[in-house]
Amino acid sequence: MGNILNEIGIENYIFLSVLLFCIGVFGVLYRRNAIIVFMSIEIMLNAVNLLFVAFSTYHQDAEGQVFVFFSMAVAAAEVAVGLAILVSVFRNLGSIDIDNLKNLKG
Amino acid sequence: MEMNLAILLLLSPFVGFLFNVFFGKKVSKGFSGTIGTLTVVVSFLLSVCFFAQLNQNGKAFEFSLFDWIQVGNFKLNFGILLDQLSILWLLFVTGIGSLIHLYSISYMHDDENMHKFFAYLNLFVFFMITLVVGSNLLVMFIGWEGVGLCSYLLIGFWYKNQDYNDAAKKAFIMNRVGDLGLLIGIFILAINLDTINFTDLNAGVVALNKTGGNQALQWAALCLFIGATGKSAQIPLYTWLPDAMAGPTPVSALIHAATMVTAGIFMVTRMNFLFDLTPNVQHVIAIIGTITALVAAAIGLLQNDIKKVLAYSTVSQLGLMFLALGLGAYNVAVFHVITHAFFKACLFLGSGSVIHGLHGEQDMRKMGGLRKAMPITFWTMMISTLAIAGIFPFAGFWSKDEILMTAFHENKTLWIVASIASIMTAFYMFRLMYLTFFREFRGTEEQKNHLHESPSLITIPLVILAVLATIGGAINLPGSTWLNHYLEPILAGKHEEHHLGSTEYMLMGIALVGAIIGIVLAYSKYIKQAFVPKTDNEIVGFSKTIYNKFYVDELYTATIVKPINALSNFFRTTLEPALSKVVFSFGSVAYGLSSQGRKLQNGNIGLYLFVFVIGICAIITYLFIAQ
């Protein structure tokens, strides 16, 4: 089986990832709901994962895919911890609006 | 042996000073005074010894005590030079000094700080000796400043009176102005000649003059002369001397009449080889001297404080001496210094005796008729007055006449002005005598009841000085010019003797007549018309200007003292805080930025991310897109 990238081209994947990554960044900036912000970060991580796989194919190398596993583990851990923090914020403030987190400033 | 004697000569008054400082309070007043006097007498006797020795072999005696300062290419030693000039000065400094010490024992007997008085006096004599015997300019400078210090201490002796302290301060500071000039003069010489030893300077100056260094020499001479104006109270630095009368009268006699103020003349005479080569400076000296003589005499005409009159008279006489110096007649100037020392000391001591008798009264308007009560004082003062007025055959006649004669030969204008000053001198001196001793007493009843002649310790010095004032002229009579010969080794330049021709006799006659005119005028005004000077606020017109000393003090205050003080206030209140603010402003700027920055740090995660992303974009753009 030939390299699929011959059909699509690595650039296309790069652009896709970049745009996905930027959408993630946009989400982080655009929304005040912490959960959506988390989701945006997940989008960013996924954009990278996608690119990893593309590069893995590009290099015909398994390591890229292996790295995606680690990346997933990290994402999972982050989400777990993030949600735990979020819950305690919600418990104390009754809201998960990140714009309300303005006690610390100056 | 000689060296030890010289050191003893120098240190003897210092020992007296130390004794009086540390033990003066513990011993009786009389004892402390006696010690003070004796130490000076020792110096006097030693001076006489040296004088005798010098007369025998005619060789100057110079030695170095120890290395002192090393600057530039030369080492300064602490050296002593005993030659004709310094021994001459030593003689009358220690001689008159001894007399005045003696006088002071009695005069100051009532003062609680008498031991200090003697300490200061001894210290003064010590410094004066240092000034005189120093073998280089800098050792002389020690004495020069030292006597200034003692002058300061003694003028402000009655320290509880702040006016006296002001006078003392003024004296010291004005002296220091001159001292700076002197110092600069020393620098110029030192830089150009690499030496400031008197003996080496002579040759050096001549050599330098030949190699085209006249310009430097002129500046040096001018600066030295500025130094002299400070110490010898010449225009423009003379105003301290009348104020210095705040000190006890013996001080005025010793320091401000006989010895310290002649230091300028001593210095110029010492450096005569320099001044001889700088005729321009000599002209300046002559002119300044003459103007000083005239101005001071004019002010003296209307003063009412007995000591102030004498003070201005001193200034005036010093002016005459500078005239002589300016004309290159150093020997004449020295001659007048000596005679002046005799009669002026006598006059001051006499006035002290009067003041003593009147328990501190100094205003002549409140005196009068003291002739009867204080005969010795009167007669001695009368002799001295005749001497200062230039009446034949008293000492002053000879010396003053020499000056006028020299002036006549050199420059007629100066001669006329100097003559006028002499006439004025005769006038105000007799005015003083008339107001003080003649007619009836104008003081209070109580004073009148206590009028008495002063004790013998006071009168003995008066008598001795009066005698000297009478015969002192003998040392340099026309025709028998001992002093001129004596000073020949010192005075390198040629000095023509005034042959007593008809011109000279005529000049003597004119001078004598002038003096008599002055006396007569005074007589007619104060004896015949029985005029008593008005109180201060009644004086009007030009005489008010004169009475107020031509407002010179006020002028100095307005042009120098006040601006400096104003400047000081300005610096203190405006410039210093402003400078300080400049430094603080850096801090303020930082603080201001900090306040602004805190607004940016507003706690908003969105903003943080925003800046974060902008930062990333900027870096990436700069690295990969921007060319």
Add this chain to the structure above:
Amino acid sequence: MQVLISIVSLGVFCLLAEIFNLRKLLVPITVIGLLAILGISLNLWSTDNSLDTQFSSMIATTKFSSAFSTLFILLTIFLIAMSDDFYKDHQAKFSDFIAIKLFLLTGAIAMVSFTNLAMFFLGIEVLSISVYILAASERLDVKSNEAGMKYFLLGSFASGLILFGICLVYGATGYFDMGEIYDLSQGVGLPVWYPIGVALIIIGMLFKIAAAPFHFWAPDVYEGSPTLTTATMSTLVKVAAIATLYKLVSGFSVVLSLKVENIIVVISILSMTIGNIMALRQKNVKRMLAFSGISHAGFMLMAFLNIATAANNLLYYTFAYALAGISAFAVIIMVTKNKDNENIDNFNGLGKANPLMAAVLTASLLSMAGIPIFSGFFAKFMLFSDTMKVGYIIVVIAGVINSIISIGYYFKLVLAMYTKDFDNNEYKPTNYYTYGVVAVLSIVINIVIGIYPSLVTQLLK
């Protein structure tokens, strides 16, 4: 490798200790354990060890990693020693805290000894996640929540960036192994992905060390976190991040082109200036030290301008900075223990109430300000001197001006201690024994390496 394994074991042991009810002995045991590990680490210094070569594709013990590991372990010992008292009120979570700190340490060590980017990424994540947890650990305190949240959001964002960078590097080279990447980077023909990837990774690390303009999180997070966590962040985490940054920069052989150098110059100056100027008006000590930390990050970045000497200078600087930080925080924790804030007023009169602690705090602040004989001076001096050698005088001047500004706020604290009288409420010296010991020990080490800088600078020889 042994070090890493033993620390993880120690961490697991801590978790188990909870079960065996060994809570009271936990701190001493951990400290002793860490000391033993420190011994192992030092012992491994020069000897080649087989275990290491076996895993050399992932982790390698080099002099650089050993030196920094030593510092990390030392810092952790201090931090854990202080935990005893600090978490007194959290008995139920006590062992968790200790364990997390130990895992955090493994993250830090992984970061300085990785040879594969996977290890690097995992290390930095272990470190970050531990710190997120510690920052938010005061669950009933809104500030702590907020701090945790902010740090988490921004931190994950930075992690995403780093991951993207790693991905691009992988795309360009096809390897995660640093050795291979280094070899490839020496040649030509790598696609532009490589420099972009490297740039993104480095930006991510700049975030971690809180360099401007990626510094905004630091003051908020430092202020909101429990003080001991702040201490951890400002010492251990920052030091680990800067060491990693160096390792990355040298490993990726970032050719210091003029452009890159310019960026370093700008960021360095910006960090120093922003950090110092912003610190001037702070009332909260932790916040102030956060800004001070930002400025120190700027100073440390200066080292990268002269990459040849950077390792040495950074090692010394981090030693100086971290030790001073530990002792300062030890005193701060002690003083503000029973207070509801960390304002400077709380330090009023400390000079009289507790002269020793006041002196220690003063010394540590002086060290941070760069006054001899404290090691902070030499740290700064070496930086200046080596930066000067490569001709970046402007950075040095900026550094000097910033040092001057920094005195302004460091001394605010000193002034409060010595010139103001303490407030009405009685100063209660709680059990400050451990804090005192930690503070004194760390400042003594600071001074010792200040007097004999060779002790540290020879480590990399």
Add this chain to the structure above:
Amino acid sequence: MNITTLLILLLAGAIVTLISGDKLASRVALLFSLVAFGFSLNLLFQFNQGTDISFVSNWIDNPKVAFALKADGLSMAMVLLTTALTPLIILSSFGNNFNNSKNFYALVLLMSFAMIGTFLAADGLLYYVFWELALIPIYFIALIWGNGDAEERKKAVVKFFIYTLAGSLFMLVGFAYLYSKAGSFLLEDLYKLELSDNEQFWIFFAFFLAYAIKIPIIPFHTWQAKVYQKAPTVGTMLLSGIMLKMGLYSVIRWQLPIAPNAAKEYMPILIGLSIAGVVYGSIVALRQKDLKKLLAYSSLAHVGLIAAGCYTLTVDGLNGAVYQMIAHGFVIVGLFFAAEVIFRRFETRKIKELGGIRSQASGFTSMFMILVLASVALPGTYNFVGEFTVLYSLSQVNLWFALIGGTTIILGAYYMLRMFQHTMLGETNTKVFAEVSLNETIVFVVIIGFLLFFGLYPKPINDLVNPAIKEILAVINR
């Protein structure tokens, strides 16, 4: 035996003082400072014998820093100045009761230690370390034991610290640059450097900032008066008596020989600035109302003259500067002590509130008078020797400098005598002024004795300093 022992002795003294307790502290400190003085005399003896008393060893490998302490005549003179003044300063504080006196005296000894280190260091970085180290004790001494309003004092002291530190940091940059050139901090290596004129300018400028602030030369003096006023008198003495001399010493030892061309190039500006300080300081001093502030400004004027002497780059200028440093060190300590003596009795330093002391304490008055006279450089005091030499050197450069600088002898006399008149003379003060105690007398007598003795016989100091100055000049004119 070498010079490190002296440093160790003082450091040990500081520690022993710290642990000796508040009651004994002052005496222990005095003992140590006296021992140090004796020790330094012994060192002088050895030095004169030609024994090598220097100490050089490696300190840091990278950057290459040596622990190099070397003494030449100049250093010896400054060390002796420090060790001689320290016991005097400590003794002078015996009338005061300080809180926490163990810390106080330990700091004093520590400062003395640092200053001696500065004078002896022959390695740039070591020198810098000592230089900065000296700043810390005085900071705390002024801050904690100072007088006057706490807020203002804080402001003044912090300004002082930041300001001086700012200056010295630029010097540090200069050293860093020199190191990058020479590869060593050793004095002799730095002397050997051949820098371009441009480099010299910048180095000179960096050093100048440090020294101009420390000395201080106008317009960098704004910290001075306030700190002198607010610091405890002991601190003021340390600052004015010794610490200022660190700056001046450094000019001679470091600044001039390392960047001689710049010094030559800008000589007129440098001298002009220094002399402007003389005139400015004197004029500002005229109307000061606070005794200590007045003395502070007088100090500004005097050090201006010393700095001018340094920048003439002549043997006389440098020699004179050293003489004047020593003389000024003694006299200013004495004058500040006199101010302190008055303060102890009247609790005020406002000149307006003083006066009429002479009739109550003639001994004190005399000693104060002598100090005043010494400060206005009356011939016969050591100050005259210094001032004369410096002015002479100025006249070698340009007569106008000497003339303007010479105004100090007029203005100095003016403000000092005015001060003396209004503090000491006049009608007897209503408050009782007790005559000076034995301790106080000892301090005064030692100072006065020193000034008078060397005023008449300055040869020993001259012989000590002159060869060193000549060597430095040889380097300057290399």
Add this chain to the structure above:
Amino acid sequence: MSPILITFYFLAAITLATAFLTIYSKNPIHSAIYLIICFFSIGGHYLLFNAQFLAIVHIIVYAGAIMVLMLFTIMLMNLNKEDEVHKPRITRLGAIVVFVVMSIVLVTIFINSKTIVGEYDTSGEDFQSIKKLGNVLLNEYMVPFEYASVLLLVAMIGTVLLSKKEKPGK
């Protein structure tokens, strides 16, 4: 245009659109559902690369675990309302600007980079079968694999630590 390319564009469009909608929709539940669709489309990409194992793991982890966790949290907090206040307009504008700028910057640099000319390598070897991945993961990447467990352990302890209630007092 080959079918594969068409598939790619189709999947890419879904990915981007759903990602955008995730952010844009106001209801968090909707966002979550869009995100799940997004993840599935990414899974589709993986399948396109013939990385079946990864695709499955991806779906399980993201759609199965992470999203469930998130949904659970959303439910827990009762957030399924559209009550979120928008950020201030300026902030939104800023976000859009940043988005545009960042996209342009990144896209520009990748366009500027030299495009790969010619054929992509085809090693012909197996590189992404489960067997191969297992080998790589447990041999070369054994240490990170183990270390990931520490990571998860930390996350676990942390989550517990953050949520565990303590007895008041004491």
